[in-house]
Amino acid sequence: MDQLEFIQIRRFILKLGKMLHKYGSPSFRLEAYLIEIATHFGLHASFNSTPTTLSIVLWSDHHEEEYNHSARMQPGDLDMNSLSRTDELAYELLSGDISLAEANMRLDKINIMPSPYGKSLTGIAFGLSTSAFAMLMGAGWSEIIYSGLLGLMVYFWTLWAFSSKRMSLMLEPLASFSVGFVACAINHYSSSGFNIWLIILSSLIILVPGLSLTMGLAELSSRNMVSGTARIMDAIMQLFKLYFGAFLGVSLGYQLFGQQDLAIAVTLPVWVNWLGVLLLSIGLVAIFRTRIKHVPWAMTSTFIAYATSTWSSGYLENGLGAFVGAFALGVFANLFSRIVNAPSTIVAMHGLIVLVPGSKTYIGLNSFISGQDIIKTDHIGQETFLILMSLVAGLIFANVVMPTRKSL
The missing domain is CATH 3.30.1300 (Pantoate--beta-alanine Ligase; Chain: A,domain 2)
Structure with a gap:
């Protein structure tokens, strides 16, 4: 040579x-x-x-x-x-x-290629995804609507962060602060009360680093110690910044508008959860900049991950249903890689979003500091840890059963 x-x-x-x-x-x-x-x-x-x-x-x-x-x-x-x-x-x-x-x-x-969906569609996708997540969290209709509107506000902060380095360093605490404060104001002037922390979590879900936590553990399991540790610590710091900003915003809101109790949302029919999965899968297409020809595969992966994990959760306890969901998702993603000759990551990331326990980590952090439960959950810390381990194990088993065609 x-x-x-x-x-x-x-x-x-x-x-x-x-x-x-x-x-x-x-x-x-x-x-x-x-x-x-x-x-x-x-x-x-x-x-x-x-x-x-x-x-x-x-x-x-x-x-x-x-x-x-x-x-x-x-x-x-x-x-x-x-x-x-x-x-x-x-x-x-x-x-x-x-x-x-x-x-x-x-x-x-x-x-230098821009997003194929443009800023307007991506902004709509933010609002759609945050509303969809609120559906999956069992929120009421008012909470679902307000989550979507506040998700749009988070998108405007995100746009600013893309063009300003100083803003990018403050994105998480500033976005969560504004969401927390505005949520208190809406609840104060609204005729019907709602769960403020549930709205805050749903509005910030795009910024919650649950996917980074899972990727970091996957890197540790593959013996990439430095990268895995760095990614996990970065995810934890992002989580702390998000929670600090939200806590500060809510505290200021309580000072101005008075202490507000967490209202319990009216339970919605089961079909709303499936509507949430559909809307979330649509929103993630623009947020992840998925190519049009891969959209059907990506949306299918979201439904496979949610359906298998939900079904298996009826037989397995403590979040172990995530193992079955991750296994089914991994097999499907590797099958996609073999058929389409494209990286399995393209569809795997969409399905992982409905499985990763970033929201549960945030809920546990809120319960530990404020003493208030966003939703009624027992042993949240243990369940979060088991879900993380289940996701990594499920993807490893899937790679054994259905080896990927590409390294990516």
């Missing part, structure tokens, strides 16, 4: 690795995928990925050419559209359909 060819290959691998990191790929999947790419080009490679760093070492057979690179990275956000297109491009390159130079040019175009 001559020096010019080595330079072209390592530039492509470096750019590919940074882009996949940017799209929120777990470290163990990202590293395995990049090793496959480097091996195809006849290079030896070593990669080390964490939520904030990416290190790459490449060398030829007899060490005629060597290269190492270490970059400080920002934690990635899920972008299934760019992830899918990047994987397609890499597949075309490895199949010989495009040249390395063309692949580099197309990577640059993908890297």
Whole structure:
């Protein structure tokens, strides 16, 4: 391998690795995928990925050419559209359909590609998803409506954070503070009372890091100790910031509007839960930037995860139904990868949203500090821990039964 060819290959691998990191790929999947790419080009490679760093070492057979690179990275956000297109491009390159130079040019175009759904649809998706989550939490109709409206307010804070670095550091506490304060104001002037903390949780659910907690445990189970620990600690800090902001907003609201009791919502029919799953699956399409051709698969994964976990919960106690849900979801996602030739992550993340216990962690934190229960639950800490373990175990078992076609 001559020096010019080595330079072209390592530039492509470096750019590919940074882009996949940017799209929120777990470290163990990202590293395995990049090793496959480097091996195809006849290079030896070593990669080390964490939520904030990416290190790459490449060398030829007899060490005629060597290269190492270490970059400080920002934690990635899920972008299934760019992830899918990047994987397609890499597949075309490895199949010989495009040249390395063309692949580099197309990577640059993908890297600056905006969301296919635009800001307006994404904002509607925020409101839709927060209302849908309120349905799954057993909220009443007024709480469902207010959760959606406050979810739109959270989206405006999120838009500001995208364009301001200072705002991005304050997003969680500022968004939760405003939601908590406005929820108190609405409850004070509303003719019928409602559960303030349930509305706050539903409105902030997009920011609650339950998915990061699950990904961190998955990385720890794959022996990626540094990345897994960093991701879990980052998720815990996000959770603390969210709760502190909400607690501060509610405390100020109580000072201005008076202490308000938590009202119990009227129990809605069971079909409302399924409506919530449908609306949540639709909202996640825009939030995760899922490609149109993958939307039916993504929405199906949400229903599979919810249906199997709900059904099995009737036979298994203490949240172990999440194991069955994660197992069914993992098998379906890997089957999708084999049929469509796309990363299983594209549909797996949609289903995991209805399984991850981020909301339960938030509920437990609120019960511990304020002494008030958002919803009536027993042994919330034990159930949260078991759900987390069940999710990781379910996905591992699924990979054994139905191996994925791709590392991503």
